[in-house]
Amino acid sequence: MDRTLLILGVELRQAFRAGSSADGKSSRAKRIARNIMGYAVLLTIAVFMGRGAYNIAANLSEELAACPNVVRTVWVNLMSGLSLGIFIMFFMTGVSVVYQTLYESGDLKFLLSTPTPAGSVVAAKLIVALVRNLMAIVPFMYPVWVGYGAGSGAPVSFYIMSLLAIVFAALLFTAVVAIFVMLVMRIIPTQKMRQIIMIGSLAVGFAFVVVFQVFNAKMARSNGLDTAQLAQAAQGWGLGNTWYLPHVWVVKTALLTTSEFGFSFAESLLPLAVTAVGAFASVIGLSTKAFLAGWSAAREVEKGRKKPNGRRRRRALLRIGRKVAGDDLAEGVSPALSDTMIRRHVSQGWGIFAKDLTILMRQPVIWYSVLVALVASGFYIYNMSYGMRSGDVGSMVGLMKDIVLFVLVMMSTISSSQMAGMCISMDGESLWAIRSMPIEPGTYYNSKMALAMLPGSAVFTVLALAMTFVSDLPQYPLYVSLPVGYAAISMLGSIGLMFDAIKPNFTIRMSGAGGPKRDASKALISMGVSLVGTFLLGVAFAFKGYYSSFSILAGIDRQVATCISVIAFTAIVVAGHVVARSIAIGNIKRMLRGESN
C-alpha cells in the first residue's frame, strides 16, 4: 500500500510539472495561460451542456407536473441513456488509456526492476488509468447530471451520489478492461494474435452496448410519448428486469437518496460498489501471476523472415565510399527486401506522408477506433433515418439537406481533428530525423495536412454513401455533398494541424497498442474551434435555406442567395486555410530550426 502511494505521489508530481521547461518564468506564464484557456473552453462546454439538461428537466417537470409518475419514468429513461452514454464513452476512449497506462508507461521498466511487488505497481497504474478515464468523461457527463438535478429540484445528495456513481462506473470499466487485457497478454502467444483478439473483442463489446441501446431506443419509439402509456409503463418501469446491468446500478445509485424513486441500497450502490471494488481486487490478485509475463510479451515485436546469415561485412566494407557507393553490389546477392509504400514515389512530401501512414496502419488502437467509428456511425444513421422521415420535414427540405450534410461533416471532423491534433506530435522522439533533413516547412506541412484530412474524409465518404443509399431523408447529390464535405473537413483539419504546430507534444508514444497521450487543453480548444468552425460553415452554406425567414433579406432572389451561400462558404474555407497554414508553417519553420527550444 505504501509503495502504491509512493508511486502515485510521483505520478501526481509529474502530472503537475508536465509541460514545464527549464526556460523559467515566461514559459510557465504561457503554460498557465494555455491551461486557463483550455479550462475556459471546458467550462463553457460544461455550462452549455448543463444548461441544456436543465432546460429539458425544468420544462418536463413543468409540463407534466400533473403526472409525477410519468416524469419519473421519463427521467429514469433519460438517465439510463446517459449512464449508457458513460459506458459508450469509456469504450471509445478508455480502452487505450488502460492498455497504455498498464503496459506502455515509460517508468514500468524501472519500477519492475525494484523490489516493489507487481501488485503495488499495477494498483498504482490502475488508479492512474482510472483518473485519466474519469478526467476524460466527467467534464462532459457530470454537467448534464447536474443540470438535470437542478432543473428537477433534486436534493443536494443527488449531486454527490451521481458523482460517486460515475466514479464507481469508471472503476468497474477500468478494472474489467484491465483483467481482460492482462489475460490476453498473458495467454495469447503472438503479438499479432493478441492485438486481433483484443481489438475484435472490445469492438464486439462496444457493438453489443450500442445494439442494446438501439433496441431500447426502438422500444421507446414504439411506445411513443403518449402520456397514458408512459404512466402505464411507470407502474413497472422495467428497470427491475435488467437489475444485472451496470448502467442500471449507476442510475439507481445516483437516485438512491432521491426519496420519490424509492430505490434500495441493495439494488443500487451495493452491487455497483461490490462489483467495482471486486474487479479492482481481482486485477491486483491477477497481477502477480499474469502482469509481468504479459508486460514482457507486450514488448515483443513480430520477427521478420530469418535468412541464413552470410558474413558479408568485409565484402561490403570497401564499398562504403562515395565513389563506389553500392554501384558494384551484385544484384540478387542480398535477400530481397519488401517493397515499401514509402519508396513508391521519390518525393519528400510523399515520403513523410507514407511514413506516417505506415506507422498509423500498425497501431492497433487505430483499428479499434475505426471499428468503433463504424459501429457508432451505423447507430447514428439508423437513428437519423428512422427518427425522421422525409415526409416529416415538409417545407424545410432545403434546410434539412444542409443539416444532414453538416451533421455528417461534424461527425467526420471528430476523427479528423483528433488526427490533425497529433500529426506533428507523432514524430515524437524521432523528430531529429526530420529536423536534420533538408525539408522545407511547406513540404512538411502539406504532407501532414494530407494525413490530417485522411480519416475525416474516409469517414465522411462512408457516411455520405450510406446516407444516400440507406436513408430517404432529403439530401444533396453526392457530386455536391462530397466536395463540400471535403472542403469543410480540410479547413477544420488545417485548424487542428495549426494547433498541433503551435503546441506539439513530442512526449507521445505511438507504439504497441497504446494510443497517443492527449493534451487535454489543446484537444479541448481544438475540438471547440472545430465545432464552432463546422457551425460557421453550416450557417454560411445553409444561407439559401433560411434567408427568407429574415424580413430584411426576404426580397433576395433565390439564385442570388445560393450564390451568396457558395461564396460565403468558399471564403470561410479559403480564409481558414490561409490563416491556419500561415501560422502553422511559421511554427514548423521555428521547430525545424530549433528556435522553439
Add this chain to the structure above:
Amino acid sequence: MITTYDLTKRFGDMLAVDSLDLSVGAGEIFGFLGPNGAGKTTSINMMIGILTPTGGRVELAEIDVAKDPTKAKSITGYVPDQPNLYEKLTAWEFLMFVANLHKVEKGRAEKKAKNLLEMFELIDRADEQLGGYSHGMRQKVVIASALLHEPKILFMDEPTVGLDPASARLVKDILRELASEGVTVFMSTHILEIAERMCDRVGIIQKGRLLAVGNMDDLRQAAAAKGAMKHPEASTLEDLFIELTGGSDYAEVSRYLEG
C-alpha cells in the same frame, strides 16, 4: 568545410556555448571532447541547423546555415547521441524514408541501403520493426541512414556508444575511408582512445568555452603552458584532458582508490 564564428547559445541564464570559433577542413576527422554538460551536443545541434544560436553563425562548405538551412542539411549527415527511431517502421523502411527526404534516386538508394545493411550485419533483420532492435542495432541503423545520401560532412554525437567492439571497429574503418575521400567528420566522444587514435585534431570544450584545439602536440603545449604537468611530452590524451578540464582532483581520487 566547417567554420563557426563566435557561436553562442544561452538557455535562460545559462551560457551553454560561449563564443565558439572553430574551423575544420575537408577530409579532416575532428574530435570534440568535453565533460558531461560541457556544450558538445548543443554546439553540434547549432552546426547542423537544428538549434538556433543566440549569437554568431555557422558555415558549412561556405553555406550559411542560418540563411539556407535546407541546402546546408542536404550536404550533412547526422548521428544523434540517442538513436530514437520510429518504432513501427522496419530498418529498410526507415532507410527508404531517409533516402526519400534526401531525394536519392530510387535504384541507387536501394543498392546503397542494402550495402549498408549488409555491412552492419542487419540485412537479415531489415524487415523487422525497429521497436524490437537493441540500442546497438538502432545505432547502426542511424549511422547507415547518415551515410545513405553520401554527405560531404558527417556530424556524429557519441557514435560508438552502445556498439559492440566489432561494430565500433567497423565505424572507425568507415570514418577513415570517408575522410580519405574528402568527407569531413566532426564527432564528439567520451572515448579518449578513439579520439587519440583516429582524430587529426581535437577540440576540448568545458562550460561552453573551447579550452584547447589542435593535434596531440598542440594540446601538450597547451597543457605545458598551464605548467601543472611534470612530463607533458609523455602524456596521453586522457592526461591532457584531465589537466585541461581541471579534473586533476578526480585523478587524485582515482589514484587513491586504485591504491
